[in-house]
Amino acid sequence: MSEQNRRPLPHDFHPPVPSFTVVSDDVEPGGTLKSAQVYAEGNTSPQLRWEDFPAETKSFAVTCYDPDAPTGSGFWHWVLFDIPVDVTELPAGAGSGSFEGLPKGAVHARNDYGSRDFGGAAPPPGDGSHRYVFTVYAVDAEKLGPDADASPAVVGFNLRFHTLARAQLIGEYENPAAG
Template sequence: MNYNPYALALPAIEFDLRSDDFENGGALPASCYNTEAGANRSPALAWSGLPDGTRSLVITAFDADAPIPGGLWHWAIKDVPAAAGSIKADAGASGGSNLPAGALTLTNDLGQAAYSGVRPPPGTGTHRLFVCATALSVDHLELPPAASLAMLNIVMIPHTLGRAVIVGTSDAPA
């Protein structure tokens, strides 16, 4: 598939986002899978070159190739201090104990306030997990209790200064 969920997003300054766990466009490691062989662990991420005025980040992980309308949001965290510069692997663990101080995990499409590892259904081919860091002009993003991830994306719009996206691939069993 060629669908890029960020193609229609409002333009924003690009900055650098990288992971020690996978290369942009490359395969996600088994540790990022939610399978018997995987560890259901979110990847380590680091950023640099943030736009001036960046105070916090929102980090999301979205499978644009999930065989359901609208794709599947695997992970979302908000209020990540820009100065942190990185988050370590497994920052998406339930309870948020591996997140930088002040950051908050939101409920994903699977109903978990955690990272839910990739697990493409059999026969659905290669999936792309879009990991996005959005630089914001506020320290804290106000959201209603139990806000959807669609609401998160809407509320970010007036505060967005920059965006960086890296893509990891995962393969479904045949």
């Protein structure tokens, strides 16, 4: 996908908010995702760590979104919310369906694969490089409101009104054309 054909990021449609810092041992900003974060290979959520969020933060949410998916609406790979405010790091694999390493009380909503977990990168072969936007939201409420049956759009709607600050980390992945 050429630079001029890239779609806007989901936050381009939300009111501006302050930013804070998110880093990862597994995702290098602007770098290629490791095979562990690819659907057909490792399908493992990356380690994420954040700091410098607003003092009034009451919980966090984490999402992974591909704005370059050829769907007209992007593709949600991970939707996690109601992460307690004292949790500032998720280990690699916390987004698995087994919920190991996931903080008590955190809620996985359905991703666009239809499952309640992290679903790795899987762009169509030959579609070019896709961006995977990992976002941590500082939220003004302990409980965002939706439950695990919520769609990513409903979670995003609630985040639109409850986000104090946002941190993002973008990795890329391309699935070359066959043959």
